[in-house]
Amino acid sequence: MSDNQNLLAGQRRALILEEVRRRGGIRVSELTRMLQVSDMTVRRDLDVLARQGSLEKVHGGAVPVAERRTHEPGFEAKSSLELSAKSEIARAAAALATPGSAVALSGGTTTYAVAHQLLDVPELTVVTNSVRVADVFHDAHRAGEGGRAAGRPATVVLTGGVRTPSDSLVGPVADAAIASLHFDVLFLGVHGISVEAGLSTPNLAEAETNRHFIRSARRVVVVADHTKWGTTGLSSFASLDEVDTLVTDAGLPAADREEIGEHLAELLIAEGPEAAPAD
Template sequence: MSDNQNLLAEQRRALILEEVRRRGGARVNELTRKLSVSDMTVRRDLDALAQQGALEKVHGGAVPVAEASTHEPGFEAKSSLELSAKEDIARAAATMAQPGSAIALSGGTTTFALARHLVDVPNLTVVTNSVRVADVFHAAQRSGGGQGSGSRPGAATVVLTGGVRTPSDSLVGSVADAAIRSLHFDALFLGVHGISAEAGLSTPNLAEAETNRHFVGSARRVIVVADHTKWGTVGLSSFASLDQVDTLVTDGGLPSEARAEMQERLPELMVAGEQEARETGPEEPDALQV
């Protein structure tokens, strides 16, 4: 299968999942009409999403998964969801990383996408508890020639905290917590399992919640990167209130009531895509030829 076909499949599945979540379920015949694809294609997409744990197949269609507050999807399952939104969020959030600053990146698929946009920001010091995030920077260093950290001029200095690995490839526990407590960050880029007005930021993993608390406590500025599907999700353990968040970077799918809530509660709400459009502004008309 070609890269284009793979991309189309990923986009299709993201649209299917969005439809299922938005409406509380969808039938195969409705999805075939909406996406202009065959019945067999939709069924294959539903099979793939069901295997990832993203939805539940029922007779004639699919419904959302009723996740327990302790359910923690693996990195691979999450990485195929909301690809376009995560990329938009990553691109917008990367503009907030200042050259020469010390930043922290938590685990998660959105921070993983963000890392790919940060490799060209010069002279960063990056502390992360994500194996996947660290791999992005290490791969960029190797591609610049030479061996080891700093082999490419301006390459980031990367510190991996150590600790016990979670299903989402984050490192947590006493080793990670001790490393983070001893450091101070100009900015923390934080991925979350769930965000809500009542529960704040939450995760289904108790150890990860504790590690994230230390991240938040060690940062001068807390920047949450979360797509719209995280709104209203509540994990087992809350680790920060909305009052501790300086900026939320999200996508245009965030419901209007959630936007109003975040604009009232947070110092800054950045909606990726819309923010870029405002900064670019309308195109200037061509000058009249005389």
């Protein structure tokens, strides 16, 4: 990782957070070797991240914060995590959308990444409760980049509702809008996913909005990086048998892939430019 010595502080701290979450903890000595910076620099970064509540310092290193089931991270806090995994997942998921279809995208940083990939799919009708996702299509259209593939650019419908920390719109207004529509495919982001709890979120209103999304979709595609497996939020809103496809990244351990395969119709592992079906 020879280039890491030239990373900006924010980029370096994002890498530290990613490693702490992926490995469940890391030592200062490991971070100094990985990032090729001094012990003092690493400790300063850990101090900053600990003050932000992003991790917990322990003797000689750091571990993830034991999150409350009601804790809902903001969009910016999540956007710097698992960037490469989200990019790979987005490319694989977007390949499931066909030109001219009606697609729905829930809120979240992974669905935000999917939205960027969907710009290349022509003539979509996109329904979303995510302000960030809607902005992807709006900004691309304004810049003359929407509908980069042949055909007209996407028609985008943004539901109303009450804004959450992750910039999603939820509540009765969003629920009513979604319930009146029908989608060919839903790209659904989640806070957590497990066999016991299914799909979950720390936000009760978002859980209800997600239920309406699922009821209105012919195909439900969950997009979630490997760190979401085994995480449980306050409210479950769907069981695994309501999911048609889970698109995740290669960081998911083999044992977890086997367990998921016993409960899901289809598991796609995004590895590079294309996804590979799990055995």
